[in-house]
Amino acid sequence: MVTKMVKAELMEDKVIVEEQKDASRIYNKGFFGIYDGKLELNLVEACYLLDKGKFEVEKNGKKLDLKKFMEHSLSYIPDFEIKYFVYRDLRERGYVIKEGNDFVLYERGKKPPAKPSFTVKAISERAKFKIKEMAEFIEKAKNKLIVGVADEEGDLTYYIAKFFKLKGGLKERKYEGKIILLNDRCIVWDENLMEKLKEDFIGRDFGKYIQISLTETCYLAEKGAKIIKNGRKIGMKRFIQHAKKIQPDIENRFKVYSELRKLKLLPKTGFKFGSHFRVYSSEPEKSHAPYLIHVVGSDYEATWAEISRAVRLAHSVKKEMIFCMVDDEIKYIRLKRITP
Amino acid sequence: MVTKMVKAELMEDKVIVEEQKDASRIYNKGFFGIYDGKLELNLVEACYLLDKGKFEVEKNGKKLDLKKFMEHSLSYIPDFEIKYFVYRDLRERGYVIKEGNDFVLYERGKKPPAKPSFTVKAISERAKFKIKEMAEFIEKAKNKLIVGVADEEGDLTYYIAKFFKLKGGLKERKYEGKIILLNDRCIVWDENLMEKLKEDFIGRDFGKYIQISLTETCYLAEKGAKIIKNGRKIGMKRFIQHAKKIQPDIENRFKVYSELRKLKLLPKTGFKFGSHFRVYSSEPEKSHAPYLIHVVGSDYEATWAEISRAVRLAHSVKKEMIFCMVDDEIKYIRLKRITP
Structure with a gap:
């Protein structure tokens, strides 16, 4: 028996599967797109399904291969390939990921219409890391943010970015x-x-x-x-x-030092770790410093390579990397590398 | 029996031990200063001997304590305390270290009048790391340079900085x-x-x-x-x-990539390590990348904290950290953290 290939139609920045049976099957398998009798997919979702051979895409009766489809998508979404890498990678890892303004991700075992677990930002390593923007992202994501950074080779590094509370006993x-x-x-x-x-x-x-x-x-x-x-x-x-x-x-350093002391923590120089402070939560002679803190103004910018290095180094010495943004108030932003 | 305290006289930026027996004994114990019947010490050497209680220092018949002596020395040598930290630390570790324009250090078992083994630069973590300057230091030190960086707390990190030759088999x-x-x-x-x-x-x-x-x-x-x-x-x-x-x-990246390929090496992105390239010397599937390379122009500047972080991270993943300065020619500068 030869299975008939599912057909999908490209309409500018959407791909439509008209045939109801196909549409509902695809939707139910991974909660792709929006289903209401027919299936409406955005370009990222459609690209993934095309890449996986789930359907054929046509435009005005002409078949598009993956390359043509990507070229088309890039003309609509400038950072399409970055979004696609992250989407594809997380789908391959078995997550349900959908697009709102940013991606939203469901923890394993969860699915729509439940509330998604995380907002996911797809970022190119070439983008600048801006601390104020990151704080806004975290706020918008209600402290549930995953950042996926795609390097030159399309390889991904993921971080959970969140506002963090510190407390010590000194x-x-x-x-x-x-x-x-x-x-x-x-x-x-x-x-x-x-x-x-x-x-x-x-x-x-x-x-x-x-x-x-x-x-x-x-x-x-x-x-x-x-x-x-x-x-x-x-x-x-x-x-x-x-x-x-x-x-x-x-x-700024003094403001942070002072506040950390009020939180019963003890900051000492973090120079050897490339940060401003290493921070102890109990007596330094009896314990190691669990945090590295880098004090920055709200105008702080860095390359993602620098951020990657800072977080990686912190983890290699079993510490948490916290960027401390001094604005009207002090915000503690923890970046933690994760394998989703 | 009460031992008579050795006397030394402070004369601006020198300290003199006149008494021949004392002078020769001090000189012979650790090759301090210049001995020719009497002993002439620079301020760093004298500070160390004063700190260790080896003599009393007087100025115009008045005794100076360590604090006063340091204050005096700072008025002659602006970065006196940095120099002193490095000098003291290396002396405490048992090295013979002497001052030329910079410090020179003798490997264990070696001593003047033999040729010293390394030039030692004492640097504050607050100083800027400038790649071109570093290249000049290495050149002057004939590829035998140790850099001692003192952090805020006076704690020291040492690096061997050298021009490095890479070669692969690809x-x-x-x-x-x-x-x-x-x-x-x-x-x-x-x-x-x-x-x-x-x-x-x-x-x-x-x-x-x-x-x-x-x-x-x-x-x-x-x-x-x-x-x-x-x-x-x-x-x-x-x-x-x-x-x-x-x-x-x-x-610049292409120039370096190209030259590395000619050296039979294979560069791939080093983004995950915060550097431009991770570099393989043999097949990537059979071996790990022994080098991290950061490509910089000759005007590259960074804080020592950033450098410290880069080198530390490289070592934590068992790689060598190499800064690749692209000027008229390409210079490979390896920074390796050491415990002297």
């Missing part, structure tokens, strides 16, 4: 004593203060003295310590003016 | 057939060409077609394949014009 307290500002770093020789700092894992022990970062200095000054430059006390405002020359984003 | 050949340019990527449907590309691990298999990157397209075109856009052949020049809009650094 207390704050007041400080007394002097901090000496030496050029671009600060040193504590004051024995009482040194002892407290050691207890609290602030700064780094250098035998006869403790070295603290500019951000830590801001914090300690806020909590009561005095900053001394050339033998004279200087105020917070002047210190920040000075520190800004060395570290232009000191104000 | 052959080149000619190609025939068509490559279809679809918007920002290229696709091969031509069965003969597809077969060759599969044999040669070029592009990525997508079932009915193979997707190739813009850089691979340049290469294949150079080797005889035709690029087709909207049904018409376009020349290399026009293709590069088009590709530049999508990937502004395509020319």
Whole structure:
């Protein structure tokens, strides 16, 4: 017995399957398109079904092969191939994925008309990563966002992007004593203060003295310590003016440091991991830092390659990568690489 | 018996030990300073000996403590503390390190007057990484350069920076057939060409077609394949014009790709590792890619945090991190993190 090939008709940015039996069979197999007697598919869905040999597509009575169909689709949707890669990949992995404004994805075992589990953004590695835009995407997706990034070879990397809550178990307290500002770093020789700092894992022990970062200095000054430059006390405002020359984003870093401390967390430099802070939620001597935090302004942009590198490195040292966007308020955006 | 404390005199940017016995003993213990009857030390060396309690330093008959001595030194050498961290750390690890214009370091078991083993640059994490400057440093150090980067807390990360030679065992050949340019990527449907590309691990298999990157397209075109856009052949020049809009650094990437192929290596996208290429030296199916290559112009600058992240990530996936500077010629600069 020869099975008759299902026919579909291309109409600009839609593909229609008229024959009711075919239409309902295709719809029911994977919830493709919109079914109401006939089946209406968008170009991405139709491309997938064509690619899989589920039907033949005709336009004005002429058959289109996959190549022609893709060329046609690209003239309607500029980033068609990126969308198609992500759609195809997730379908091949057995997910039901449908198009709203963006894709929506159903967790395994779920299907329409249930509420979808995630919004999925298909992005080219060549697109810029913009932190503010990412925050808006997450907001729109109600904190349920998956980003699929297609590289040059069409290979995909997926991230869950979400607003993240951090909380630790480390207390704050007041400080007394002097901090000496030496050029671009600060040193504590004051024995009482040194002892407290050691207890609290602030700064780094250098035998006869403790070295603290500019951000830590801001914090300690806020909590009561005095900053001394050339033998004279200087105020917070002047210190920040000075520190800004060395570290232009000191104000943002200090804001984040300060808030993290209020959340009972302890930030230390994350330089070795290419980030601003590694963050401890309990005593550093007894535990490892579960978070890497990169402090950025709301105008922060990066290439997706940089983001990919940051997240991958964080995961390779068993940490979570969090971008901390400082705007009117501080937003913690966690990017986690996943295999769907 | 009470041992008499050794006396040293601070004279601007030098510290002198006059007493011959003391001078020769200190010199012989670790080859500190310049000895010719008396001992002349620079500020970094003297700071270390003062910190270790090897002598007392006086200036005009007044004793200076470590804090005062450091303040004095900073007024002579702006990045004194960075230099001191590196010097101190390497001394503590048991190395003989001396100051020329930069530090020079003797491998364990070696000592002056032998030739030192490495030049050592002490750098603050706040300094910018400039690729051209790095190339000059390596040249000056005759390919024997160690860079010590001090982070905010004074913690050190060391890299060996060197010009690196790559070589592989993969052959080149000619190609025939068509490559279809679809918007920002290229696709091969031509069965003969597809077969060759599969044999040669070029592009990525997508079932009915193979997707190739813009850089691979340049290469294949150079080797005889035709690029087709909207049904018409376009020349290399026009293709590069088009590709530049999508990937502004395509020319540099192609130059490097091309040279790597001549060196019998195979570059593929390194996006997942945050770099331009992962590079195979033998068949990708039988081996892993030993190198990550990032292609940069001679004006490339980055923060040391970014560099730290790139190198650390490369090492975490057992690859070497190579920055490829495209100038009149291509220079391969390998940065390798070490524990001295």
